[in-house]
Amino acid sequence: MLERWEPVIGLEVHVQLSTRSKIFCGCSTAFGAPANSHTCPTCLGLPGALPVFNLRVAEMAAALGLALGCEVRERSVWARKNYFYADLPKGYQISQFAEPICEHGALRFFVDGDEGEEVRVAEASIVRIHMEEDAGKSVHDGGGGHSRVDLNRAGVPLLEVVSAPDLRSPEEAAGYLKALRSIVRYLGISDGNMQEGSLRCDANVSLRPRGERALGTRAEVKNLNSFRFVAKAITHEILRQAELLEEGGVVEQETRLYDSERDETRTMRSKEEAEDYRYFPDPDLPPLHLDAALLERARARLTELPVQRAERWVAEHGLSVEDARTLSNERGVAEYFEAAVQAFDGPGAVPAKWIVGEVLRELGERNASIEALGLAPDRLAELMALVEADTISSSAGKQVFAALLGNEKRPRELVAELGLEQVSDSGALEAVVAQVIRDFPDQAATYRGGKKGILAFLMGQVMKASGGKANPKLASEALRQKLEEE
Numbered sequence: 001m002l003e004r005w006e007p008v009i010g011l012e013v014h015v016q017l018s019t020r021s022k023i024f025c026g027c028s029t030a031f032g033a034p035a036n037s038h039t040c041p042t043c044l045g046l047p048g049a050l051p052v053f054n055l056r057v058a059e060m061a062a063a064l065g066l067a068l069g070c071e072v073r074e075r076s077v078w079a080r081k082n083y084f085y086a087d088l089p090k091g092y093q094i095s096q097f098a099e100p101i102c103e104h105g106a107l108r109f110f111v112d113g114d115e116g117e118e119v120r121v122a123e124a125s126i127v128r129i130h131m132e133e134d135a136g137k138s139v140h141d142g143g144g145g146h147s148r149v150d151l152n153r154a155g156v157p158l159l160e161v162v163s164a165p166d167l168r169s170p171e172e173a174a175g176y177l178k179a180l181r182s183i184v185r186y187l188g189i190s191d192g193n194m195q196e197g198s199l200r201c202d203a204n205v206s207l208r209p210r211g212e213r214a215l216g217t218r219a220e221v222k223n224l225n226s227f228r229f230v231a232k233a234i235t236h237e238i239l240r241q242a243e244l245l246e247e248g249g250v251v252e253q254e255t256r257l258y259d260s261e262r263d264e265t266r267t268m269r270s271k272e273e274a275e276d277y278r279y280f281p282d283p284d285l286p287p288l289h290l291d292a293a294l295l296e297r298a299r300a301r302l303t304e305l306p307v308q309r310a311e312r313w314v315a316e317h318g319l320s321v322e323d324a325r326t327l328s329n330e331r332g333v334a335e336y337f338e339a340a341v342q343a344f345d346g347p348g349a350v351p352a353k354w355i356v357g358e359v360l361r362e363l364g365e366r367n368a369s370i371e372a373l374g375l376a377p378d379r380l381a382e383l384m385a386l387v388e389a390d391t392i393s394s395s396a397g398k399q400v401f402a403a404l405l406g407n408e409k410r411p412r413e414l415v416a417e418l419g420l421e422q423v424s425d426s427g428a429l430e431a432v433v434a435q436v437i438r439d440f441p442d443q444a445a446t447y448r449g450g451k452k453g454i455l456a457f458l459m460g461q462v463m464k465a466s467g468g469k470a471n472p473k474l475a476s477e478a479l480r481q482k483l484e485e486e
């Protein structure tokens with residue numbers, strides 16, 4: 001069916017900003033407080049209460065806009081978006097419409113390959129980023145058959161990031177969202193926590209016959225709150241529309257909800273256009289002007305972005321795209337990798353292997369951040385150098401790694417303490433080899449009779465006799481030499 005139809009997907013992502021106070025009042029934005037405890041006349045929408053804009057929100061919006069290569073407007077305008085809902089006591093949401101703070105950018109992101117295919121990098125245009133206030137939350141399952149409203153979330157600052165319909169598959173949509181999450185965390189403007197609703201995604205999905213340029217009618221799937229659900233909901237919606245079109249049906253423009261338990265989307269409300277919201281400039285708020293000092297603070301948050309960083313590492317250090325993606329996802333890990341490369345003074349592939357393997361496994365087990373691990377990059381670099389120089393074996397390296405955590409000891413100290421130094425001294429190795437040959441005369445004879453495969457067994461005995469400390473390369477050379485000369 002999908003040979004004939006091309007999916008066209010655009011995403012609208014709501015990013016909850018990590019300011020301490022709300023966008024138009026001084027109330028706290030902390031998550032999980034008792035219902036309605038973080039409220040005041042302004043965010044409750046009481047008559048006569050006036051909004052006062054929190055400039056930190058504009059600083060964060062400008063930082064994201066600059067990071068995504070957007071034009072940042074020095075003058076933007078607040079609009080009222082009018083609709084009625086129980087969790088919106090004012091009857092309108094303060095948002096931006098005709099003149100948003102940022103427009104025309106682009107986002108690069110990784111896309112998982114199909115089976116057997118490599119991870120690739122793709123790009124989507126950003127149409128706009130605007131600032132707005134969040135609404136409250138209706139609680140329907142409180143018992144007693146009543147619905148209740150919690151307005152702690154009303155007035156929490158959001159950025160809405162709107163992409164062009166540039167995405168072509170559920171995998172691309174998930175990749176875009178992951179990259180955006182990684183960037184807002186890099187910039188320190190949101191925790192990106194999807195379970196707590198810090199990142200919410202609406203997907204616009206339409207199909208068109210392959211080769212066609214005109215867009216088909218779209219349906220919007222609302223409130224997707226995990227990467228997995230984004231991909232699953234879009235997959236479902238593509239199949240639903242394809243079946244409908246194949247049967248000669250028509251896709252309705254509507255808003256749909258994704259039901260993760262039944263893995264399907266269903267109608268929430270039908271066609272809805274901008275005019276339904278009767279947008280108009282908010283008379284309580286003057287247009288916003290960004291001054292040079294604010295733009296400077298926004299710029300100070302910028303850093304090389306995760307995908308760009310990963311692409312540079314692929315070019316500079318020859319990392320696989322997969323490893324580069326893993327290492328660039330969190331800013332702390334990315335900076336740790338770069339510090340380890342610097343301290344190691346060798347090929348970047350070595351720190352990449354250790355960090356992707358040992359360090360991230362350890363962080364996953366402890367569910368900790370890299371800062372909490374207690375292993376400075378220069379100590380890891382010293383350990384890597386000991387392994388690379390064959391001073392210790394790689395399995396001894398892993399023991400030292402475990403021993404390094406939670407203390408300040410140097411790797412060299414630990415190698416000595418644990419007695420892990422490899423025996424590379426040829427006299428000592430020859431003595432061990434000679435002893436093994438004496439202890440296993442039958443196996444030695446088998447080798448000399450031409451069955452070279454037995455060498456692995458004898459090597460195992462050499463390693464055992466040396467307490468695992470024989471340098472494997474030198475030991476196997478010594479063993480072979482000894483067997484062949486007699």
Ligand SMILES: [Zn+2]
Nearest residue numbers: 025027040043
């Ligand atoms: Zn308030």
